[in-house]
Amino acid sequence: MATPGKEIKILAFDVFGTVVDWHGRIAREVDALGLGVDGAEFALAWRAGYKPAMQRVMTGELGWTKVDDLHRMILEDILRRFGVTALDDAQKRHLNLVWHRLDPWPDAVQGIARLKRRFTVCTLSNGNIGLLTAIAKHGGLPWDCILSAEVFKAYKPAPATYLGVAEVFDVAPGEVMLVAAHQDDLAAARGCGLKTAYIERPLEYGAARVNDVSPDPANTFHARDLLDLADQLGA
Template sequence: MAESDLKPEVKALVFDVFGTVVDWRNSIAREVEAVARVKGWAVDPYEFADRWRAKYQPSMEPVRRGEKPYVRLDDLHRTSLLALLEEFGLDPLPADELEHLNRAWHRLDPWPDCVPGLTRLKKRFILATMSNGNVALMVNMAKHAGLPWDTILGAEPARNYKPVPTVYLTGADWLGLRPEEVMMTAAHNGDLRAARDLGFRTAFILRPDEYGPNQTKDLKAEEAWDQVVGGMEELADRLGC
């Protein structure tokens, strides 16, 4: 679809965050490495980051299936971290150190194109997160990384996790917009598929390094998304910002 067909209708861009906007893998590995140095842990910080992230999708499943009430991602991250320390055979951390490491997810660094690209996009569009991260996580990350969101939407307002429809739909509803006025922006084909099924516009951001050198998924756009770009500055170019 040509940009000129699209532009008059889109009022807001909503963003997946982990992987799409911020580089969780290098950021978490850096924080794990710092803790490992102090504690004398013999762990590969990238393996630790990957295995922590590997618990992410399964940890949300009971909530998505309605078997457990909504709990925040901070709490799921903490449960995963405790299990991971045990799996690595590491001694439990004191509560304050555990909390500091768990909040490494609040201190993720953006991909280099994000702050300049989002700053341009913000002049024309409403920008909101549409992440499974909770509000405090998203707000603290935005302060750390300089991300210029207009507001935080996503999991916590809907008390559920993507790709459950209510997460996307609650976000559009709170903005007072129809789904077709909102562009879901993500580095993950599955996220875009769920949003498109509900009527959202879609933008795919290619992030071939999200999972490091051996990434096997989301290496290309798997459908004809409305926009397919290499980063936020290219998205700003395409949308005439």
């Protein structure tokens, strides 16, 4: 019997939502500030601004802008929308860096460590390199390499990001597998010839907005979490 995923050499991981719990950490920190707003709703609003902000870069309205700076732009907007006026610039900067302090899902560190025994494991995130490095340091994430949209000067789902991973490691696209909790990301990767592994993260948006984690047969693998993926890949 063939080993599953035998042709795969590189596992490229989406990070926000797939590897780390952005919603839980941001909600807790906002609640702890005592700003009189609901931390869970604030976290959702902050994340909701992410794709529109990236779109402004992709359409050329903004020049290349790293995600740390996009997060700060979105933060200024949602502070106004939520009527928060009590934070000074240093406090806003600290709050913006909550994205650097995101905690891994409980299976993430062990799952990545197991997968690393058999594959090269790297990030493929729209987050900038400094941000991804801080997250890895904070959570003990054992990446072999940190790749970012910043390297390719293009945000996912641009083909340059997915194909860029293959180019970096000098492998064929079919020897790279994107690991992600988002079907649109995975579909774009498949369109570039990558293999895909869907990871169930039903609580990415919090308990009040549970994700549909139904399988898509187009994916190469479907896993409950990263430990399950390691089991399926024999790692």
